[in-house]
Amino acid sequence: MPGCANTFTQQITPLTLVAALFTTLMTNAVAVTPAEGIQGQWRIVSVNTDQRATTYPVIKYNDPRLVGRVLSFSQDAIRGDTGEDMECLQPSYTAQPEMTLNAAIQQTSGEHNDEPVTPVAEDYELKLPGGQKITPLLVSCKQGMFGEDGVVMKNWIAYVSPDRLITNGSENGYLMLQRVKPGEKTAPSFSCNAKLSxxxxxxxxxxxxxxxxxxxxxxxxxxxxxxxxxxxxxxxxxxxxxxxxxxxxxxxxxxxxxxxxxxxxxxxxxxxxxxxxx
The missing domain is CATH 1.10.8 (Helicase, Ruva Protein; domain 3)
Known part of the structure; x- marks a missing residue:
């Protein structure tokens, strides 16, 4: 595969204008504490890594260590069993101006070193149109952390549908979260209707x-x-x-x-x- 997930340039010279615009837009950001619709439980349903990478990151595409885990969002904390015992205490959310998913990815992941340099949703197999409009919410924790900051835009989360969220995760990847509905249960790898041990x-x-x-x-x-x-x-x-x-x-x-x-x-x-x- 061409490209490399770990070779995003740190100079980001073509992104300086984006960074300046982002800083300006921050003055118009809306503070939201908490994001009421986000409260509840959300299951990680996909782990989306850069498919143009030539290196082998620790976190894999649809990594079984993460897929299936449930994150709990409340006014007091965001917690999840993600291998690092995630804990973000007293989270607050700051709404950013509406932008396309591709724009959010560019501000988060930075540029590739090879052509085409601009990352897009397709590079991560997000199965969402890059032109889809989203409103990122920057996540801040009074103590602890939720996720890693991007190159220009810090750690964020956004709705892509009423019951689905996207957030930037570690190693330049993205997590897709599905709302856990009351009484919902995951089916194991075997039938629960047979004679069981x-x-x-x-x-x-x-x-x-x-x-x-x-x-x-x-x-x-x-x-x-x-x-x-x-x-x-x-x-x-x-x-x-x-x-x-x-x-x-x-x-x-x-x-x-x-x-x-x-x-x-x-x-x-x-x-x-x-x-x-x-």
Whole structure:
């Protein structure tokens, strides 16, 4: 893939005019504390990284460590189990002037070093038109942090539909969030209608555990597919991977109905697998 997610120029000379305009527009920004419509729970449904990158960032496209996790927004805090135990205390939101999604991406990600230098929504497979109008809300925390600041525009969040938000995440990526509706539950990687073991029943009864179960499966399938593509003839390595997964399942099953134990071992397994994925 051409380009590089980690080679965005820091000089940003062509963006100086954008920066100056942004500073001027800040004087017309509207403070909103809190953003009432944002309060509630939101699930990460996609992790969108720069598909023009030639390096391998730590955070992957649709990373199973993040997809499925739930962020809670309240007047007191923004919290989420994103691997870094996100906590933004007493958040406030400052509305920016309406702009296109592509303009927000350019002010956040900066420029590519290769042509075309201007990043657009398509580069991140956001599945949204770059010309869509959004109103970014700058997120400020009295203590802690929500996300990383962009090159020109600081950390922000914006509606792209009544029940969907976009925010800039770490490593020059974007997170898409879907509002969690009352009673909504994630389906695990297996059927909850079959005859279930104690562990399976415990997972089915928990939205969080079901989401982690699906993340383990997604991570495992990503790793296995990558191995088959890189070394399709290496049956020994593939066999060893499958044996390791069976051994891990036996370890997981020792948790029985202990929800904390199940979350800990599944979260650790996802991290372990994704550290092996390019």
């Amino acid at each position: 104690t562990v399976e029943k415990t997972i089915c009864d928990s939205d969080e555990l079901s989401a982690w179960d699906r993340s383990v499966t997604d991570a495992w399938q990503t790793w296995l597919l990558e191995q088959k593509e890189v070394q399709p003839e290496d049956k020994t390595s593939i066999g060893a991977m499958k044996t390791a997964q069976r051994n891990w399942l036996a370890k997981r099953n020792q948790c029985q109905s202990d929800t904390d134990c199940l979350k800990k071992v599944m979260r650790a397994r996802v991290s372990e697998i994704m550290e092996k994925v390019y």
